[in-house]
Amino acid sequence: VLYQSLLTDYVSPGSKNGLPANMIDFATLRNDDRLHELLTRLQNYPREQLDSREKEIAFYLNAYNILSIAKVADNWPLRRLKSLGSLLKPVWTHPAGEVCGVKMTLRILERDILRQLDEPRIHFALNCASMSCPDLRLEPYEADKIDQQLEDQVAKFMQQDGKGLLIKKPGQVKLSAIYKWFSDDFESQGGVLNFIQPYLPSSDKPWKIVGYL
Numbered sequence: 001v002l003y004q005s006l007l008t009d010y011v012s013p014g015s016k017n018g019l020p021a022n023m024i025d026f027a028t029l030r031n032d033d034r035l036h037e038l039l040t041r042l043q044n045y046p047r048e049q050l051d052s053r054e055k056e057i058a059f060y061l062n063a064y065n066i067l068s069i070a071k072v073a074d075n076w077p078l079r080r081l082k083s084l085g086s087l088l089k090p091v092w093t094h095p096a097g098e099v100c101g102v103k104m105t106l107r108i109l110e111r112d113i114l115r116q117l118d119e120p121r122i123h124f125a126l127n128c129a130s131m132s133c134p135d136l137r138l139e140p141y142e143a144d145k146i147d148q149q150l151e152d153q154v155a156k157f158m159q160q161d162g163k164g165l166l167i168k169k170p171g172q173v174k175l176s177a178i179y180k181w182f183s184d185d186f187e188s189q190g191g192v193l194n195f196i197q198p199y200l201p202s203s204d205k206p207w208k209i210v211g212y213l
Helices: 002-010 033-044 053-074 106-117 120-124 143-157 183-189 192-199
Strands: 011-016 019-024 097-099 102-104 165-169 172-175 208-212
Touching (some): 002 011, 002 033, 033 053, 053 106, 053 143, 102 106, 120 183, 183 192
Antiparallel strands (some): 097 102
16 A cells, blocks of 8 residues: 555656656655554564465566666666676675665666566566656556456556567567567567567467567
8 A cells, every 4th residue: 555655646657758657656656654663564574474475476567667766766866776886896786775674786676586487477577767667657556456457467568669669570479678688588488489478469470589679
């Protein structure tokens, strides 16, 4: 309920540089005590209550997005989250807060926790405060509807030209670099090309991946 109230009050559809995104009013959000309360709840959440894979996926997706939001809010104004880091120590490796009493970085949440749950669709639910990221969802992820929410995230991302994909010729598609960076995660789905088939328009020519955005 707390996270939903922040999403409702500070996140709304918009665009920047010709790309659509759910935009966050960081200038106002950064002064809202509810954000600090939310971080405290993340820190104190009992790990033993995450007793199913669905609960883990939903909880840690929310945790990642909340910590990402907080990192930007704490450093506002900011052009991009990535600029807080360096080549040798990218921002994803910086301390981001605590989750269930454990000190976290965004990289640990993504690589060591979420990617180990064998659900490639998590990559379309994580938002790292970049215009090329899949949109921040306007509702929290919930265990009892996580499959539907993840499917919706993928479908929306794959409908965003220049962001999820780019088609210039029949049968030829450029994809978000997410598919390149995390290609191994899609092997359980038969590989990236097989995974994206349901989200591509009909074509007389077989689809092939010709590059990445």
